[in-house]
Amino acid sequence: xxxxxxxxxxxxxxxxxxxxxxxxxxxxxxxxxxxxxxxxxxxxxxxxxxxxxxxxxxxxxxxxxxxxxxxxxxxxxxxxxxxxxxxxxxxxxxxxxxxxxxxxxxxxxxxxxxxxxxxxxxxxxxxxxxxxxxxxxxxxxxxxxxxxxxxxxxxxxxxxxxxxxxxxxxxxxxxxxxxxxxxxxxxxxxxxxxxxxxxxxxxxxxxxxxxxxxxxxxxxxxxxxxxxxxxxxxxxxxxxxxxxxxx
Amino acid sequence: xxxxxxxxxxxxxxxxxxxxxxxxxxxxxxxxxxxxxxxxxxxxxxxxxxxxxxxxxxxxxxxxxxxxxxxxxxxxxxxxxxxxxxxxxxxxxxxxxxxxxxxxxxxxxxxxxxxxxxxxxxxxxxxxxxxxxxxxxxxxxxxxxxxxxxxxxxxxxxxxxxxxxxxxxxxxxxxxxxxxxxxxxxxxxxxxxxxxxxxxxxxxxxxxxxxxxxxxx
Numbered sequence: 001x002x003x004x005x006x007x008x009x010x011x012x013x014x015x016x017x018x019x020x021x022x023x024x025x026x027x028x029x030x031x032x033x034x035x036x037x038x039x040x041x042x043x044x045x046x047x048x049x050x051x052x053x054x055x056x057x058x059x060x061x062x063x064x065x066x067x068x069x070x071x072x073x074x075x076x077x078x079x080x081x082x083x084x085x086x087x088x089x090x091x092x093x094x095x096x097x098x099x100x101x102x103x104x105x106x107x108x109x110x111x112x113x114x115x116x117x118x119x120x121x122x123x124x125x126x127x128x129x130x131x132x133x134x135x136x137x138x139x140x141x142x143x144x145x146x147x148x149x150x151x152x153x154x155x156x157x158x159x160x161x162x163x164x165x166x167x168x169x170x171x172x173x174x175x176x177x178x179x180x181x182x183x184x185x186x187x188x189x190x191x192x193x194x195x196x197x198x199x200x201x202x203x204x205x206x207x208x209x210x211x212x213x214x215x216x217x218x219x220x221x222x223x224x225x226x227x228x229x230x231x232x233x234x235x236x237x238x239x240x241x242x243x244x245x246x247x
Numbered sequence: 248x249x250x251x252x253x254x255x256x257x258x259x260x261x262x263x264x265x266x267x268x269x270x271x272x273x274x275x276x277x278x279x280x281x282x283x284x285x286x287x288x289x290x291x292x293x294x295x296x297x298x299x300x301x302x303x304x305x306x307x308x309x310x311x312x313x314x315x316x317x318x319x320x321x322x323x324x325x326x327x328x329x330x331x332x333x334x335x336x337x338x339x340x341x342x343x344x345x346x347x348x349x350x351x352x353x354x355x356x357x358x359x360x361x362x363x364x365x366x367x368x369x370x371x372x373x374x375x376x377x378x379x380x381x382x383x384x385x386x387x388x389x390x391x392x393x394x395x396x397x398x399x400x401x402x403x404x405x406x407x408x409x410x411x412x413x414x415x416x417x418x419x420x421x422x423x424x425x426x427x428x429x430x431x432x433x434x435x436x437x438x439x440x441x442x443x444x445x446x447x448x449x450x451x452x453x454x455x456x457x458x459x460x461x462x463x464x
Contacts (some may be wrong), residue, residue, distance in 0.1 A: 006334075008334075019334060069333055071335060071337070072333065072335035072336045072337030072338075072340075073337055073340060073341070077340075079341070098334055098335045100333055100334060100335075103329065103331045103332070103333055104328065104329055105327060105328050105329065105330055106328065168338075168341060169329075170325070170329065170338065170347055171325035171328055171329060172325075172328040172329040173325075173328070203249065207248050210327070210328055211328055212324065212325035212327075212328030212329060213248045213251075213252055213321055213324070213325060214252075214427075215325075215346065215349060215423065216346065216419075216422070216423035216426050216427070217338075217341075217342040217343070217346035217347055218341070218342050218343075218346065219338060219341040219342040222340075222341035222342070223341055230426070231426075231431050231433060231436060232431075233426065234425075234426035234427075234429055234430060234431035234436070235429070235431040237249070237426070237427060237428065237429040237431075238429030238430070238431055239429075240249060240429075241249075241253075241428075241429050242429075
């Protein structure tokens with residue numbers, strides 16, 4: 001299988017980037033997309049050229065590191081997957097594949113396809129945790145939680161912070177990510193004591209980081225590898241209004 | 248950001264309500280001319296003389312101004328959040344064209360509103376331009392103003408074509424306004440989506456067809 005990669009190359013955060021073209025032969029349909037990039041990098045090493053910098057860790061769809069924009073879609077042509085779950089069989093022999101880093105003012109490019117997503121960490125630092133004494137683990141059934149609440153919390157806890165929601169949003173809004181983190185803890189009894197502070201502080205940080213606002217295009221929920229629904233953003237808005245005006 | 252979005256949502260919902268009243272009144276134009284003229288003119292006179300309607304009219308002007316102003320502010324901020332565009336972006340595969348272009352559609356509607364106000368509001372309420380005559384009952388002959396305007400095929404086509412972006416804007420706007428304001432009931436949102444579609448079709452079709460009917464009457 002032979003494809004033409006058109007890949008964003010950028011030396012450093014302050015450098016000007018550009019799309020470079022690479023003809024790559026010897027790929028197979030069974031290869032994952034990241035393996036195809038590995039293959040290309042091996043060819044670049046043999047030619048004594050700089051390899052393409054891209055992020056990955058688990059390669060099994062759970063770590064959220066491997067986000068890149070492929071042929072106009074976050075994580076490639078399929079809905080609700082990570083880049084590492086994309087395989088070359090999704091492309092045809094002779095295809096041109098354009099690979100770009102996430103684009104958002106709050107996600108500056110570090111090198112090539114790697115962006116700095118620490119803005120997400122700073123949002124998390126504002127309240128995506130519960131204050132509890134650590135030590136011996138408490139009895140799991142001490143706090144009973146209804147199945148519906150547990151499932152709902154788990155659906156949003158599934159967020160791996162890959163940044164596809166920001167990348168695909170025309171406003172680079174981090175609303176889906178922030179909503180997932182807030183709704184996860186605020187819907188559980190353990191999260192209740194700090195619920196108001198959590199929603200106010202985290203949404204405030206989201207704004208301070210320079211992310212745009214949510215227009216409900218719905219693009220984020222289609223690209224989210226965990227399929228987190230945008231209804232969560234409406235729920236975050238409700239929780240925020242309640243915390244701001246009623247408590 | 249949240250307050251600005253809420254203002255856009257609230258003013259938008261108020262404008263949605265206004266359009267229902269506006270279209271209902273426009274339906275008078277579909278009646279036979281003998282009845283329509285008197286009814287339409289006396290209706291508009293009643294509106295102009297009512298104190299409550301005067302207050303609502305100011306709320307309406309304010310709503311349009313705030314809706315546009317905050318949409319502009321938010322758009323500028325959003326542009327700053329996403330300064331660079333992708334070489335290829337297949338946004339049509341994950342979201343509707345309308346949802347991606349609410350600003351553009353809004354600008355088209357705003358241009359229409361300016362023309363529309365110049366056609367009617369400026370002449371009838373401000374007395375700018377050609378003077379509006381009186382009908383047999385002594386009311387300002389607003390029916391005649393409408394009738395004359397829609398004898399011009401270009402205005403008919405303009406008013407009809409504008410109903411398309413209007414319907415698109417209303418469809419997405421109505422759905423997302425509720426979500427912006429924090430309505431997150433899953434089943435409720437499914438019903439809301441259907442209501443928004445129905446509302447947008449009725450508004451688009453209603454406002455779009457009336458100029459044509461008046462033209463051929």
